[in-house]
Amino acid sequence: MLTRILTRSLVTLLAATVAIGFAQRIELEFWHALTAPSGPLLETFAAEFNASQDRYTVNASYKGSYADTMNLAIAASRAGNAPHVVQIVEIGTGTFINAGVAIKEVHQLFAETGVPFDPERYLPAVRGYYSLPDGRMMSMPFNSSTAVMFVNDDALTRAGLDPATTPLETWDQVRAAAKQIVDTGAAACGFSFAWPTWTQFEQFSAIHDVPYATRANGFAGLDAELRINSPLHVRHVQTLIDMGAEGSLTWGGRGSAGDALFPSGECAILQGSSGLRGRVVREATFDWSIRPLPYYADAVEAPLNSVIGGASFWVMTAPGRTDAEYRAAAEFFNFLGQVEIVERFHVETGFLPIVFGVYEKLAAEGYYDANPGADVGYLQLARTAPTENSMGFRLGNMGEVRNIIEEEVEMALQGQQTAQQALDNAVERGDAVLRAFERAFR
Amino acid sequence: MRRRTIYRHKLLPYLLLAPQLAITLIFFYWPALQAIYQSFLLQDPFGLRTQFIWLENFQHVLSTPRYLESVRITLVFSTSVTLLAMGPALLLAVMADQVIRGATGYRTLLVWPYAIAPAVAAVLWLFIFHPSIGQIGQGLRALGIPWDYRINGNQALFLVIFVSAWKQVSYNFLFFLAGLQSIPKTIVEAAAIDGASQSRRFWRVVFPLLSPTTFFLLVVNIIYAFFDTFGVIHALTQGGPGRATTTLMYRVYRDGYINLDLGASSAQSVILMAAVIGLTVIQFRYIERRVHY
Numbered sequence: 001m002l003t004r005i006l007t008r009s010l011v012t013l014l015a016a017t018v019a020i021g022f023a024q025r026i027e028l029e030f031w032h033a034l035t036a037p038s039g040p041l042l043e044t045f046a047a048e049f050n051a052s053q054d055r056y057t058v059n060a061s062y063k064g065s066y067a068d069t070m071n072l073a074i075a076a077s078r079a080g081n082a083p084h085v086v087q088i089v090e091i092g093t094g095t096f097i098n099a100g101v102a103i104k105e106v107h108q109l110f111a112e113t114g115v116p117f118d119p120e121r122y123l124p125a126v127r128g129y130y131s132l133p134d135g136r137m138m139s140m141p142f143n144s145s146t147a148v149m150f151v152n153d154d155a156l157t158r159a160g161l162d163p164a165t166t167p168l169e170t171w172d173q174v175r176a177a178a179k180q181i182v183d184t185g186a187a188a189c190g191f192s193f194a195w196p197t198w199t200q201f202e203q204f205s206a207i208h209d210v211p212y213a214t215r216a217n218g219f220a221g222l223d224a225e226l227r228i229n230s231p232l233h234v235r236h237v238q239t240l241i242d243m244g245a246e247g248s249l250t251w252g253g254r255g256s257a258g259d260a261l262f263p264s265g266e267c268a269i270l271q272g273s274s275g276l277r278g279r280v281v282r283e284a285t286f287d288w289s290i291r292p293l294p295y296y297a298d299a300v301e302a303p304l305n306s307v308i309g310g311a312s313f314w315v316m317t318a319p320g321r322t323d324a325e326y327r328a329a330a331e332f333f334n335f336l337g338q339v340e341i342v343e344r345f346h347v348e349t350g351f352l353p354i355v356f357g358v359y360e361k362l363a364a365e366g367y368y369d370a371n372p373g374a375d376v377g378y379l380q381l382a383r384t385a386p387t388e389n390s391m392g393f394r395l396g397n398m399g400e401v402r403n404i405i406e407e408e409v410e411m412a413l414q415g416q417q418t419a420q421q422a423l424d425n426a427v428e429r430g431d432a433v434l435r436a437f438e439r440a441f442r
Numbered sequence: 443m444r445r446r447t448i449y450r451h452k453l454l455p456y457l458l459l460a461p462q463l464a465i466t467l468i469f470f471y472w473p474a475l476q477a478i479y480q481s482f483l484l485q486d487p488f489g490l491r492t493q494f495i496w497l498e499n500f501q502h503v504l505s506t507p508r509y510l511e512s513v514r515i516t517l518v519f520s521t522s523v524t525l526l527a528m529g530p531a532l533l534l535a536v537m538a539d540q541v542i543r544g545a546t547g548y549r550t551l552l553v554w555p556y557a558i559a560p561a562v563a564a565v566l567w568l569f570i571f572h573p574s575i576g577q578i579g580q581g582l583r584a585l586g587i588p589w590d591y592r593i594n595g596n597q598a599l600f601l602v603i604f605v606s607a608w609k610q611v612s613y614n615f616l617f618f619l620a621g622l623q624s625i626p627k628t629i630v631e632a633a634a635i636d637g638a639s640q641s642r643r644f645w646r647v648v649f650p651l652l653s654p655t656t657f658f659l660l661v662v663n664i665i666y667a668f669f670d671t672f673g674v675i676h677a678l679t680q681g682g683p684g685r686a687t688t689t690l691m692y693r694v695y696r697d698g699y700i701n702l703d704l705g706a707s708s709a710q711s712v713i714l715m716a717a718v719i720g721l722t723v724i725q726f727r728y729i730e731r732r733v734h735y
Contacts (some may be wrong), residue, residue, distance in 0.1 A: 067700055074702070078489045095487060095702065102488045188574075251593045254682060266574050400701040410683040413593060436703065440486045 025057045028328045029083035032062060033069040033311065037278070038143060038349045045345075049335045056328040066092070066311065067399070073316065077102045082316035085329050087142065089311045091398035093130060094218065096314050097138050098396070098441045104315040104326065106333070107136040113323065115330035121337065125305050125381050126354045129392035130312050133219050139312040140333045143351045145275040146306045146377045147195070147203045149174075149293055154286040155268035158186035163289065170297045171239060174269060178248035181268045189250035191243065193271035194258030196251075196409065197402040198309055199293075200236065200271075201228055206390035207295055207303040208232060213434075218394035222438040226430045228405065229423035232299050237412060237419035244413050251413055254406050262288075273309060274377030278350040290373030292380045304390045306380045310351065352378050396437025401430045474715065481708035499709035508685060509693070509710075516689045519603060520667035526607035527663055528656070531614030536644070538615070539622045549619065556612035560673030567605045568678055591679065595686030598679045602687050605678065606671040614659050621655030622648065661725055668718055690714050 034042055039062055046060040063069040066089035073086040077099075088096050096103055110117040119127055119137045130139045153163035159181040168174050178190030193199045205212040210232055215224035243249035250267060252258025259276050261267035263283035271293060280288060295303040315329050335341065339357050346353040347367070353359045359378050362368060368375040384390070395401055405426045412422035481500065484493040503509050538548050555563070573579040573590045582589035591597040625648060633643045649656075672691050675681060681688035681696060688696070694714065698707025 071699060071702075074487045098486070099488050100490050102490060251590075251683075253592045254680060257592070261574070264574070397701055397703070400703075403696070403700070407682065407684050410593065414595060414684065416684070433701070436706075440484055441491065 025055060026322075026324050026328050028056055028058045028085065028325065028332065030058050030060045030085045030332070031069055031073060031083045032060060032087040033064065033066045033089070034062070034087070034143065038345075038351065041345060041348055045336060045341055046332075049332055052335065053331070056331060058328070058332055070095075073314075077316055077318070080319050082318045084321070084325055085313050085315055085332070087311045088139070088314050090129065090309050091393075091402065093139065093312070094394050094396045094398055094437075097132075097394065098222070102317060104317055105136065105138050106130075106140050106315065107138070109315050109326055109330050109333075113327040113330045115327060115334065117330070117334060121355045121357075123352075123354055123356065123382060125386050125390070125392075126308055126352075128386050129308055133216065139314045140336075141312050141354050142310070142336065143275075143345070143349070144308040144310040144354050145273045145351055146308055146381045147199045147271055147293055148274045148377050148380065149291045150262045150270045150272060150276065150280060151289050151291055152187065152262070152265065152268040152284075152286055153289055155181055155187040155265075159184045159268075163287075168269070168291050169294060171236075171294045172297070174294045175239065175243055175248060178243065178269055179246060182247050187266065187268040189261060189267040190248040191269045192250045192252040192258050192261050192267040194252055194256050194276070195273065195309070196254060196258075197405045200240070200409075201233070201405055202393060203293055203306050204236060205233075206305065206307045207293055208300045209304050209387055209389045210299075211389050212393060213395060216388040217392065218396075218434075219388075219391065222396060222434075222441060224395060224434060226401070226427045226434070228430075229420070229427045232296070234419045234423055235296070237409060237422060240409070241412055241419055251410070254403075274352065275310075275350045277374060288373075290376040292376060302384075305382065305384045305386055306377075307390060307392050308352070308381065350374070352381060395434060396441065397433050400433045404429045404433065477708045477711045477715075480704055481712045482705075483708075484705050487702040487704070495705070499705040500713070503706055503709045503713065511685060512688050512690050512693050515599070515685070515687070516668070516691075519599065519606075519671075519687075519689050520664055522603045523606045523610070523667040523671065524660065524663040526603065527610035527666075528614050528659055531611045531659075532618050532656075534611070534615050535618035535622055536648075538619055549616075552615050553612045555609060556616075558609070560606075560609055560670065561677045563609050564605055564674040564677035567601070567608070571601055591683075593683050595684055598683055598686050602671070602675050602678055606667065606674045609674065610663060610666055614663065617655050617659055618652070621652045625651045657725070657729060660729070661722060664721060664725075665718060668714070690717075 030046060032039060032042055043060045043062075046058040050057050063072050066087075069086065070088055070092050073082060073088070076082045082102070104112075107119075119131070119135070122141055126141045126144050127137065130141055131137045149168065151163070151168060156163045156166060156177065159177070161177055161180060166173075166177060168177060174191060180190075181187050182190040202212060205228070210230055211217060211227045213224040213226050213228075215221045218224035240249055244251070250261070252261050252267070252270070256273075258267075258270065259272055259279065262270040262272065262276070263280050265284070265286060274290075277290065293303070293306060313333065315326065337355060339355060339361065342353055342355050343358045343362065345351055346358060347362070353362070359375065359382075363375070386392075408417075408422040408426040408429075411417055412419055417425070482494060482496060484495045484498070485491065534552060538545065538552065541548055558566070568576070570576045571579045571589075571591065573583060573592070579589055588594070589597060591601045629651070630643055630647055633647050638646065668689075669691055671689070672695060675687055675689065675692050676695075679687045681692045690710065691714065694707050694710045697703045697710065701707075
């Protein structure tokens with residue numbers, strides 16, 4: 001009797017579960033690392049995706065900084081409950097690409113789920129960063145920026161330079177202008193930059209078409225070695241040291257610390273992320289403009305495309321994850337890749353329009369005439385076809401490599417070592433990091 | 443005679459201890475053992491490929507010149523923080539001990555900083571010392587001093603020492619004051635009647651009697667400087683410029699959390715753990731002998 005009752009209730013329970021299962025939407029855990037205004041907008045997109053269909057629910061949650069989010073995702077993966085989709089900063093790409101069974105590659109995701117997808121819609125410089133050399137896309141590009149140069153036009157005028165006619169295309173021109181600005185007291189700081197390694201080494205190498213590392217900047221294999229102690233790199237660090245000595249350069253600190261120097265009016269010329277534009281619009285109380293990154297005129301005929309920064313979305317695996325869940329991720333990605341979504345994200349946050357069609361549409365509507373400078377990053381990124389040197393970087397533990405370079409350059413700027421010593425040390429230490437990574441991932 | 447509580451059941455005391463023991467085992471011993479185990483491994487962050495490499499992590503860590511540099515920075519940092527946190531605290535405590543009117547008010551005010559989280563304290567001081575937005579920072583620059591802790595390693599080290607010490611002064615003050623108040627007034631008065639000057643009374647009578655407190659605080663402050671100053675360094679300098687403020691603790695964080703090199707990071711934790719255990723043992727064995735209880 002008891003067994004019969006038990007069996008019957010079990011059967012009922014099972015049936016109920018199945019019924020709920022059919023009616024229930026498939027939940028997709030999605031972790032991101034974006035703060036306002038980008039983060040809330042991304043969550044709005046997730047909500048719109050949920051409302052647009054009745055099969056999937058994306059639960060978007062903010063998990064802290066890029067480093068925090070990456071560490072949480074890795075810890076969750078080790079514990080067997082990774083999120084379905086996680087946003088990983090561009091320098092984490094090398095780590096995630098080698099994550100083997102812990103991730104599902106994006107090209108694989110679309111192939112297995114049968115959801116149609118065309119990677120060619122994405123700009124080559126964006127797509128390439130997150131793809132294998134053979135073109136297979138590993139993660140889904142989303143928020144991408146590039147480095148540009150912000151110029152305080154009022155400070156130029158005060159220094160006796162006409163912003164309309166003063167060229168700031170080469171490093172010589174930038175240095176001369178920065179010196180004049182400081183000498184005339186037009187601003188306390190002539191020139192500075194945020195994200196030192198990103199702007200002064202990664203972008204610098206790309207637009208000058210010189211390798212940052214061997215093996216196509218690491219795209220071709222884990223055995224890449226750094227090449228940032230080339231004569232051109234040494235010359236550039238020497239320029240920075242000289243500018244520091246003559247007072248035209250102020251070191252803005254690591255990471256985004258330098259950002260604050262421009263909108264406050266302290267620094268007249270600042271290289272930073274194109275995404276800084278939104279803050280400058282809000283905070284700057286002077287006339288300003290955005291210009292492409294400068295180059296050494298005798299080192300490259302015409303500068304190449306710059307590289308992106310930002311983050312992409314990775315699909316993670318976990319025990320018991322179903323095809324329907326992966327399908328949800330694929331559908332969500334296609335939703336985010338729509339022209340209207342990319343356009344809104346670009347206009348509201350300042351990140352780049354990463355799919356073809358958005359820039360053209362906005363340009364036709366006169367958006368860039370009304371918002372001067374908003375297109376400089378895009379045009380710089382799209383101005384040439386990426387070469388091996390300007391496709392991006394695929395190095396293990398790239399965050400550590402960045403730190404090492406910043407450390408050594410900081411010490412050179414303090415006069416503790418020469419430019420050559422700084423970069424030789426950076427290469428030696430950076431290569432040790434790359435070898436350790438290669439060993440751990442072999 | 444020693445008082446002893448007699449339990450009728452042999453099991454009961456263990457049962458009563460169990461929750462505390464469980465917490466200690468789960469939250470202290472287990473992670474510590476994990477760290478020791480991890481320090482013998484070479485592993486990718488995802489834990490997909492693991493190799494047992496014996497002591498290679500330790501060998502690698504200890505043969506890095508930059509690790510030894512961190513050791514030096516940590517010694518300078520910990521010594522300075524300890525001295526700077528204890529000296530002023532003792533002075534304040536001696537002064538507050540003499541205050542008769544409004545003593546509670548002074549005490550409360552002096553204890554306040556302790557209630558501030560390290561990272562918040564760091565941000566407060568950052569707003570004061572920042573070369574372009576901080577009042578003192580701007581003032582120093584106006585005086586012609588090239589103050590910029592973002593590029594000057596010594597200034598950066600000074601700043602993190604200063605903020606870390608400032609944070610701990612309140613705590614030390616509280617203990618010193620309690621220590622001073624537990625010294626019988628009669629002894630000090632007797633010395634005064636014998637004609638000892640105030641400074642003589644302090645150094646010959648009060649200070650030796652205060653030594654248990656001083657010793658306790660010495661241990662606590664050194665451990666504080668080693669382990670609890672992460673928030674300050676992280677908020678102010680992130681270990682830079684160069685490696686000027688990369689203490690051993692900060693290195694563990696950087697190698698483990700930012701660089702995901704779990705083996706090297708664990709090896710460093712284990713070394714740090716051994717160092718602090720060693721330091722505490724030395725303190726209790728040798729310095730304590732000279733402490734008057």
